[in-house]
Amino acid sequence: MASSSSSSGGYSGSPCAACKFLRRKCLPDCIFGPYFPPEEPQKFANVHKIFGASNVSKLLNEVLPHQREDTVNSLAYEAETRIKDPVYGCVGAISVLQRQIMRLQKELDVTNADLVRYACREMPGIPMSGAGGHPSLMNAPYYGKGSGDLRPNPDIYYPRRYDRDGNYTGEQDGGDEE
Numbered sequence: 001m002a003s004s005s006s007s008s009g010g011y012s013g014s015p016c017a018a019c020k021f022l023r024r025k026c027l028p029d030c031i032f033g034p035y036f037p038p039e040e041p042q043k044f045a046n047v048h049k050i051f052g053a054s055n056v057s058k059l060l061n062e063v064l065p066h067q068r069e070d071t072v073n074s075l076a077y078e079a080e081t082r083i084k085d086p087v088y089g090c091v092g093a094i095s096v097l098q099r100q101i102m103r104l105q106k107e108l109d110v111t112n113a114d115l116v117r118y119a120c121r122e123m124p125g126i127p128m129s130g131a132g133g134h135p136s137l138m139n140a141p142y143y144g145k146g147s148g149d150l151r152p153n154p155d156i157y158y159p160r161r162y163d164r165d166g167n168y169t170g171e172q173d174g175g176d177e178e
């Protein structure tokens with residue numbers, strides 16, 4: 001992820017986006033310089049709005065130089081999502097992805113169970129009633145427990161403001177599990 005020039009070698013003479021925004025002189029050793037190029041003014045504007053320039057500067061000084069680019073990219077992502085969704089920020093996106101994973105896991109379990117059932121049907125030696133005791137069915141974590149038990153981790157925080165396709169609905173819709 002880290003690109004080649006993460007030191008101040010990228011200094012080009014024009015003020016970085018941070019110094020331009022803060023209306024101050026951009027010195028060659030500017031801590032923001034390598035990570036906030038002038039052509040991406042919104043990146044710094046977002047980060048400044050959410051975290052504050054001095055906090056960002058402190059944070060950058062606390063991490064090792066080779067970690068700064070990732071730090072800035074992470075802050076920029078968090079800031080952008082927080083601006084788009086003041087309530088959940090990037091947690092909203094994470095939760096949507098977690099729900100997608102659970103949905104796909106559920107589909108996978110059902111499909112695996114179907115596969116086992118079909119495989120058993122083709123094996124004359126194994127009676128159909130034995131399908132429930134098939135080793136791979138026994139290993140399917142959610143098989144036969146009913147849809148209410150399909151959550152791998154009940155502690156995961158799930159905002160209900162996203163529909164099953166990850167679209168923002170903006171309102172509580174209670175339980176929407178099928």
Ligand SMILES: [Zn+2]
Nearest residue numbers: 016019026030
């Ligand atoms: Zn600067």
